[in-house]
Amino acid sequence: MKEISKKYSNDEIEITWKPSVCIHSTKCWRGEEGLSSVFNPAERPWIKPEGASTERIMAQIDKCPSGALSYVKKNKEAESPQIQSATIIETFENGPLLVYGNIRIKDKAGNETQKNKVTALCRCGASLNKPYCDGTHTKNGFQAS
Numbered sequence: 001m002k003e004i005s006k007k008y009s010n011d012e013i014e015i016t017w018k019p020s021v022c023i024h025s026t027k028c029w030r031g032e033e034g035l036s037s038v039f040n041p042a043e044r045p046w047i048k049p050e051g052a053s054t055e056r057i058m059a060q061i062d063k064c065p066s067g068a069l070s071y072v073k074k075n076k077e078a079e080s081p082q083i084q085s086a087t088i089i090e091t092f093e094n095g096p097l098l099v100y101g102n103i104r105i106k107d108k109a110g111n112e113t114q115k116n117k118v119t120a121l122c123r124c125g126a127s128l129n130k131p132y133c134d135g136t137h138t139k140n141g142f143q144a145s
Contacts, residue, residue: 003018003020004018004019004020005017005018006018006019006047008045008047008048008049009049009074010049010050010054011074012054012073012074013049013054013057013058013071013072013073013074014071014072014074015047015049015057015061015069015070015071016069016070016071016072017047017068017069018067018068018070019068020129020132020134021066021067021068021120021129021132021133021134022066022068022069022134022135023065023066023068023092023095023096023120023133023134023135023137024135024138025064025065025066025092025095027063027064027065028060028061028063028064028069029041033063034060035051035052035056035057035060037051037052038051038052038056038057038060039060057071058071064118065092065098065118065120066096066098066118066119066120066133067115067117067118067119067120070117086101087099087100087101087102087103088100088101091123091144092120093144094137094142094143094144095120095123095124095133095137095138095142096120096121096122096123096133096137097120097121097123098118098119098120098121099115099118099119099120099121100117100118101116102114102115102116103115103119105119105131119132120132120133121133122134122136122137123137123142123144124136124137124140124142126140126142
């Protein structure tokens, strides 16, 4: 699957959204904890960095369980955030395994990819982007046993 990244920016940060990684948890925009002034899937573009302060946007992106949303501060050297604690694996209800921490994933060809922060791994078996979750579990009605 071709990796698509969409970028949105304001004067202070560049936001990146990777649709193939997104598990559609809706944590970015829905409910009291969401930030619908920035993240609104009913509008185009769906991300509007001018809708809140940079600090508030960064805090919201840090809550993204899949890591599909990320940011880089402008005028700073781009660096991959590192988690300094132990790796934690959490089961997302009727969804992926969320791995918090620094991990290295090796594909069947032996290629390694470094993942930091949060990685969502497919649990339903239907992702077109294995081993990563692509949100297919919501379409196929996956129910964990």
